[in-house]
Amino acid sequence: MPETFTITQLSEEFSITPRAIRFYEDQHLLTPAREGMNRVYSYRDRGRLKLILRGKRLGFSLAEIKEFLDLYDADHTQVEQLRQLRLAVASRVAQLESQLSDLMVTLDELRDIEAQVLSALATKSVEATG
Known part of the structure; x- marks a missing residue:
């Protein structure tokens, strides 16, 4: 598995739109690195996206999901x-x-x-x- 991912790779892997991924960035759930104008997602970002989507599927709010992710970081x-x-x-x-x-x-x-x-x-x- 590669160490970094593009927004297109993640959107295809998880069957979501790039716009959805950018929305999660706007909500401070994902923080990809930048290479020029391109977003570069780490393996950690990919894991966080997977957890975000699972949390949404289970009915948790984005605020609740952010709290879980922030607790992990802390x-x-x-x-x-x-x-x-x-x-x-x-x-x-x-x-x-x-x-x-x-x-x-x-x-x-x-x-x-x-x-x-x-x-x-x-x-x-x-x-x-x-």
């Missing part, structure tokens, strides 16, 4: 980072479980409405489709 033992990550993960799990519960209630209500509509159509001798 404490190379990673103890505080791991503690904060555990708390954030537990909170996210609780939030998702609550959303799942709400979704299950909504699905039950929609299925009930659908059954009522089908029953009403059947009493009118009308097919549901059409």
Whole structure:
């Protein structure tokens, strides 16, 4: 694996746009070096981008992701980072479980409405489709 990467290489590898990568730079999540006008991303930048995208996929805000990354930079033992990550993960799990519960209630209500509509159509001798 190369020691440095271009914005094009990273955008292709992670299936995101160069604009997204520049946005993460604007948010101070990535700090590539410069060679003239070109951005040069290190293996560390690549790792940070991977963590940013994973955090977003898991539903963490960019502020939360930045906090995790900053903790890593401040404490190379990673103890505080791991503690904060555990708390954030537990909170996210609780939030998702609550959303799942709400979704299950909504699905039950929609299925009930659908059954009522089908029953009403059947009493009118009308097919549901059409």
